[in-house]
Amino acid sequence: MKHVLLVGAGHAHAGLLAALAQTPVRGARITLVSPYRRQIYSAMLPGVIAGHYRRAQAEFDVAALAERAYAEYLPGEVVRFDAERRVATLADGRSVAYDVASLNAGSRSDLSVPGAAELALPVKPFERLLERLRVISRVAVAGGGAAGAELAMALAYRGGAVTLYSEAAAFPPALTERIERALRKRRVDYRPGMRIDALEPGPVVVAGRSRQQFDLVLWATGAAPLPWLANSGLALDERGFVQVDHGLRSVSHPEVFAVGDCASLGEAKSGVHAVRHGRALEQNLRNVLLGWPVHRYEPQPRALLLLTCGRRYAIAARGNWSAEGYSLWWWKNWIDRRWMAFLAGKKKALG
Template structure:
């Protein structure tokens, strides 16, 4: 009997649960460790902010999935991994030994980019603690968005700043502007939404046509794009040129940061803390450890930490965990040359990005909505 510990209920891990449900492997004793029984789907967060979805539409209940797979569900936060000893430690102090480990716990928001350019702990000042809201963890953001919206609508003036020009930052800005405008009506002209990011950092990796389409949508939505870096100061948000930028709330969509406990685990990690895996998603240093989702990295330049790759790598991860336990051949996950991105634009409108090709319209939104709802349904028991 092999002890299999699954850490996190991310996109790839869902495929593992489905595989275990199909096979009900008698030689595997599995437990899923996750801090919440709900797994939130990041692809539907902009639609939730914009008012198109309820919170319940955007999450997957892990309890029936675990039950169907014959996997024990242990609610807890992993805080330490001793890879050489094959032991996982939880926040409450308990430990789990394993023969086989599958890691898909996600990542944290990289708040270091918002840190003042001086020595000291990042975001330690009281202003940042009160005004900065990180996108991750997602459950926290889902819970706090209605409160943020209520404060904005109750104020005579309100400045919402999204720091980060990637797809997440753009989608959040467009969704927030749409939601606040729709809720406030024409009688409330004091709400402003802006995106702060260097010009070169606006939708990096996407074709020029996609960036042009998004830039027009931002302008049409009344969103100001400030092409500068920004950091948190003691009195507000400071731009790279030294100016104070007014902000009642700052949403940090500043990219992902590796979870510190993984970097300390003894697993082979990149310089910035991501678990290094090969094309089988097996750790380069510990063959009994597999990782997928945005906690790991590969040398393949086509590989990025995104939900797209996590979903596609899931079936490979599921096969390889069971195959490794039985001494069978492993499969390889090869990323596609281009990934399809559907960028939500606030109202029921979206922009499609695939390599150099792009398109936009309500039909793209309906396409995205169908894909997202199908993903949630496919993991409902």
């Protein structure tokens, strides 16, 4: 019997497990390794911070999901992955051998700016972020992408004095203007084109000639690869993410799938894409176990972006189209709650 190892309970694996709970895979033993038994859904995190959701409403039960899918759940963190020997090593020293593996362990914040690793609070893991996010008074947020903008507006909505540093525009010009307007309306001190050069004890943010002290610096800059991928033996792209083929399999080790943020495809890193990867992964995992050819995954360069603005108001964008309003927040709320119901086994399919 083949042993399938799933690393991480990211969006794709969560969707895969929910699908396997409905139609189990035969002839394989599945193990899921992921550190948190209850996991926060990223799309609802700004809503938790803004106070629209209780934490429990934005969490899913990883252990229960694995159990429903007839998978063994091992709470833990992979610290080494050896694609040649087909073995993953966990932080507590245990090792898990596999025949087929799938990596959906996400990404981490890029903390390469001097002082950031010691003094900033990275957004990931979310579980740690929420534990440490006690002070919401003078907060600096680093990173003007969707995550940084959403977190800044959520914190401002909760009464924080928030400064958002953004090195470069992350969106097309019309959408950038719309997001800037939203930030200013919510009294976020938005500083476009301002790169944080260093953090000093205080914490003090050093950006060019400006130095400013905050109670907290939240780090929400672009995704960086997980460190253990570097020595995994898997073929990686120039940034260090796993290079995959059209079937979402490693180009160097086809028995290893990589999905979500940790895979390198022609797509932005987003939960929407990771969910789509999960659907393709389900099909291809079944095929691989049966010895059938894999299906082709078509990357989707233009995904729907739904960005919440502190209160129950959201901006939607896709390609060059964008819109905003209260109804868009309720639409996003419906999509997110439907996903959570699917993961909890209360909804058969997403339709």
